[in-house]
Structures are given as structure tokens and as C-alpha cells.
Amino acid sequence: MTDTPTVYIVDDDDASRESVEMLLAEMKVAFKSYASAESFLEHYSGERPGCLVTDIRMLEMSGLELQEELQRRGTTLSVVVVTGYADTPVIVRAIKNGAVTLLQKPCRTHELWDAIREGLAKDAENYGKERAQKELVARLESLTPAEREVLDMIVEGVPNKAIAKRLDISVRTVEVRRQHVFTKLKANSVAELVQIVLRAQSPS
Numbered sequence: 677m678t679d680t681p682t683v684y685i686v687d688d689d690d691a692s693r694e695s696v697e698m699l700l701a702e703m704k705v706a707f708k709s710y711a712s713a714e715s716f717l718e719h720y721s722g723e724r725p726g727c728l729v730t731d732i733r734m735l736e737m738s739g740l741e742l743q744e745e746l747q748r749r750g751t752t753l754s755v756v757v758v759t760g761y762a763d764t765p766v767i768v769r770a771i772k773n774g775a776v777t778l779l780q781k782p783c784r785t786h787e788l789w790d791a792i793r794e795g796l797a798k799d800a801e802n803y804g805k806e807r808a809q810k811e812l813v814a815r816l817e818s819l820t821p822a823e824r825e826v827l828d829m830i831v832e833g834v835p836n837k838a839i840a841k842r843l844d845i846s847v848r849t850v851e852v853r854r855q856h857v858f859t860k861l862k863a864n865s866v867a868e869l870v871q872i873v874l875r876a877q878s879p880s
Contacts, residue, residue, distance in 0.1 A: 681796045683707040686716045686730040713737035725803040727795035732759040743773035752802055754795035812876035815861050826853040831870055
């Protein structure tokens with residue numbers, strides 16, 4: 677993973693692909709170019725943040741099928757669709773698949789650049805949220821089973837004495853485990869603790 681954004685160009689039309697490459701080179705944006713969806717999937721290992729610029733109609737796997745394959749793999753990379761065949765069903769399917777926008781070929785340079793900038797911005801935001809959520813999950817996974825038991829009861833609002841009774845341990849042991857929970861989760865209050873648990877369970 678890297679914080680430097682990369683644009684991935686997937687188009688089996690050499691001229692179209694090269695025009696996007698020239699734009700990105702002019703704008704000093706890193707890019708990687710592929711003549712097929714299959715080639716992209718073979719080489720892409722999940723680098724983020726970034727943006728995928730793809731045609732719809734290609735010889736084998738289409739741009740729409742590429743979107744759906746990325747979804748199947750759990751990849752939320754931003755996608756800009758550029759096509760010469762933008763009928764309504766295609767537009768609907770592309771947007772449902774999460775496309776940032778769909779542009780009709782030939783598109784104006786500023787329209788393509790605006791779409792790519794939007795895609796990069798959205799992906800950077802999503803990537804940041806995903807990283808933060810993964811960090812919270814990692815913090816939770818650092819707890820021992822005994823500490824997780826105490827955490828679950830703290831979140832339920834169970835006081836220390838009741839936790840000790842339920843687990844058949846001393847109040848002092850509960851206090852020690854409780855302190856470990858707060859330290860490992862980097863929380864300063866019960867409210868923060870609850871927020872961390874809820875955010876770890878849901879990226880949104």
C-alpha cells in the first residue's frame with residue numbers, strides 16, 4: 677500500500693489509452709496502463725489510493741465485468757467509465773457497480789481530468805476510512821479472550837463488581853483487565869470505548 681495515488685488505465689484501444697496516458701503525464705499523476713481487463717487483474721494487487729479508468733466494450737472481459745470482479749474481490753477502487761456505447765442499461769449498470777461517472781467517447785480533456793480528480797479524491801477518502809477501520813479491528817484483536825470478556829461487559833454497562841461476580845474473579849483482576857482494555861484500545865472514557873467497538877464493527 678502507498679499514499680501516492682495511481683491511475684490505472686484499462687482500454688484495448690491503443691489511441692484511447694495513449695490519450696489518457698498523455699493527460700496524466702501532463703498532470704504529473706502516476707499511472708499504469710493495460711490493454712485488457714485480464715492483464716490489469718493479473719498485475720493489480722490492491723494498491724491504494726487510486727482510480728481506474730476503463731472502457732466498457734473490450735475484446736474479452738468488459739469494463740462492467742471488470743467492475744463486478746473487483747467488487748467480488750472486495751476492492752473498492754474508484755472507477756471512471758469511458759465508452760462510445762453509453763445506452764441507458766449500460767449507464768445504470770455502471771453506476772450501480774459504483775462508477776464515479778460515465779463519460780461518452782470522445783470526451784473533452786477537462787471532463788476526463790475532472791472525473792479522474794473526483795475519483796482520486798473519493799478513493800483517498802474511502803481508503804483513509806478503510807485504514808482507520810482496520811486499525812480499530814487490529815486493536816480489538818490485540819485483546820486477550822479474558823480482556824475481551826471484560827470489554828463486552830463494559831460496553832453493556834455492567835459495573836466492576838458485577839463483572840467480577842459473573843466471571844468469578846476478584847474486583848482487582850477486573851480493574852487490571854479493564855485498564856489493559858483502555859490502554860490497548862487507546863480510549864480515555866467508556867464513551868470512547870463504545871465508539872471504538874461500534875466503528876470497528878461498521879466501516880461507515
